[in-house]
Amino acid sequence: MSGPITGIGAGPGAAGGLQQIIALRQQIIERSEALQSIRAPATPDAAPTGPRGTGFADTLKTAVDGVNQTQQRAGAISAAYERGEVTDVAQVMLARQEAGVAFEATLQVRNKLLSAYQDIMRMGV
Structure with missing residues (x-):
């Protein structure tokens, strides 16, 4: 966008709001790229770190800590x-929605883990 913004609702504060939207968009893109780099290893034959790689408990703790940080950030922005x-208001609502989605995803993972545990406990030895 090379020229000034004109149109409905383009008052003196519109440029600041546009900059905030662009900044939020850039954050979303950066997080998406970070998630994609985590999902796909850099090389096909990349060896896990340590003798057995990152443990399940460590991975779960990291995920829960991330959700906790997201919820704390949303609470701080709301306050x-x-x-x-x-x-x-858009920034506040986006932070709250992000925290809600993160919590819901964590809850779904917990439900799947509980279901898998119950299935294992029902198996005959």
């Missing part, structure tokens, strides 16, 4: 909005 420090 800042309530105090009047943050004026962008």
Whole structure:
């Protein structure tokens, strides 16, 4: 975009709102790239770190810590909005939605793990 923004709702604060939207978009792109790099190893024959690689408990703890940080950040942004420090409602709602999705995903993983555990316990020896 090389020129000024014109149109409906393009007042003096529109450029700042546009910059915030662009910044949020860039954050989403960076997180997406980070997730893709985690999902696909850099080389096809990349060996896991350590003698047995990262353990399941460590992976689960890292995931839960990430969800906790997301929820804390959303809570902090919400509190800042309530105090009047943050004026962008979209930023607050995006943080809250991100925390909700992260929690829901964690809950689904827990449900699958519990179901798998129950299936194993029902197996005959």
